[in-house]
Amino acid sequence: MRQATARAHSNIAFIKYWGNQDDDLRLPVNPSISMNLDNLYTDTTVLWDDTLASDSLTINGESASGKALERVSKHLDKLRKQLQISSPAQVQSKNNFPMGAGIASSASAFAALTLAAVTAAEVELSERELSALARLGSGSASRSIPAGFVEWHTGKTHGESFAETVVQANYWDLIDVIAIVSDEHKHTTSQAGHPTAKTSDLQNARVAGAAQRLQICKQAIIDRDFSTFTEVVESDSNLMHAVMMTSQPPLFYWKPTTLTIMESIRDWRSEGLAVCYTLDAGPNVHCICISNDADTVRNRLQTLSGVIDVRVANAGGAAHILP
Numbered sequence: 001m002r003q004a005t006a007r008a009h010s011n012i013a014f015i016k017y018w019g020n021q022d023d024d025l026r027l028p029v030n031p032s033i034s035m036n037l038d039n040l041y042t043d044t045t046v047l048w049d050d051t052l053a054s055d056s057l058t059i060n061g062e063s064a065s066g067k068a069l070e071r072v073s074k075h076l077d078k079l080r081k082q083l084q085i086s087s088p089a090q091v092q093s094k095n096n097f098p099m100g101a102g103i104a105s106s107a108s109a110f111a112a113l114t115l116a117a118v119t120a121a122e123v124e125l126s127e128r129e130l131s132a133l134a135r136l137g138s139g140s141a142s143r144s145i146p147a148g149f150v151e152w153h154t155g156k157t158h159g160e161s162f163a164e165t166v167v168q169a170n171y172w173d174l175i176d177v178i179a180i181v182s183d184e185h186k187h188t189t190s191q192a193g194h195p196t197a198k199t200s201d202l203q204n205a206r207v208a209g210a211a212q213r214l215q216i217c218k219q220a221i222i223d224r225d226f227s228t229f230t231e232v233v234e235s236d237s238n239l240m241h242a243v244m245m246t247s248q249p250p251l252f253y254w255k256p257t258t259l260t261i262m263e264s265i266r267d268w269r270s271e272g273l274a275v276c277y278t279l280d281a282g283p284n285v286h287c288i289c290i291s292n293d294a295d296t297v298r299n300r301l302q303t304l305s306g307v308i309d310v311r312v313a314n315a316g317g318a319a320h321i322l323p
Helices: 066-083 105-120 127-135 139-144 190-199 203-223 226-245 256-270 291-302
Strands: 002-015 020-022 032-048 056-059 062-064 089-095 149-152 163-167 174-180 275-278 285-290 309-314
Touching: 002 105, 002 139, 002 203, 002 226, 002 275, 002 285, 032 105, 032 139, 032 174, 032 203, 056 066, 062 066, 066 089, 066 105, 066 127, 089 105, 105 127, 105 139, 127 139, 127 163, 139 149, 149 203, 163 203, 174 291, 190 203, 190 226, 203 226, 226 275, 226 285, 256 275, 256 285, 256 291, 285 291, 291 309
Parallel strands: 056 089
Antiparallel strands: 002 032, 032 089, 032 149, 032 309, 056 062, 149 163, 174 285, 174 309, 275 285
């Protein structure tokens, strides 16, 4: 019996991942860039145990079966092949934030699962190899392996599609103030949504400009240029949701409060606050701001009707093993 526990952080993409060129390998149609979130994380323990009849999964203290267990076992099968082992695994996972609500819980979950499983198997892999393996469970999990501000390369093969650090977490004092308008599981998961991207007339145009938007965003991060950063981040988020809304079937993740928050952020910015918005596949709004404005943004969000919680996260570190 071999066991390890890993912690991986959620991440928020500034240039979005939506749609695959290969659904099985989760090779994205465009590169993306993100920031890890320090106090939003998943802790996962993996125990490889030959005495088990099959894989088992516990999430937040409750036994999981059905699709959740199937997805984890499918990823474990890929890891077993890579690690050249055959043991079933006992997996225990805990999140400290809402799952399935557009806060990238699958990213932190599969990054933590991958690192814990590899470490428990007593195999040493590079960060690049770990990132590529995590991608097989959830595309955005590749970005939760490295630290800080992270770029995920598109690639044409498994080994070419990995994420790496652009700058460390302490390079720029950006804060993610997350307005929670729903903590319920979304009706269509990101995994189910990705294949629909190609049915939108807008997807090709979104993908065609993604690399250029990424370079603009990456340079804005390096230059700590919040004005340029704001423009490209909000544009990219709007483009992704436009694709979702025009797919077949259409995906509407926003709630009325979501739009209220987006409009409010534009108003606050016109008053001088350094804040912009971005949304993943869900209704909750990530309000990215300079640290000096974080308290003001949080306080204003808490006054808006329909906001049920506000979470605050600094840029976070890499996935790591816990004692």
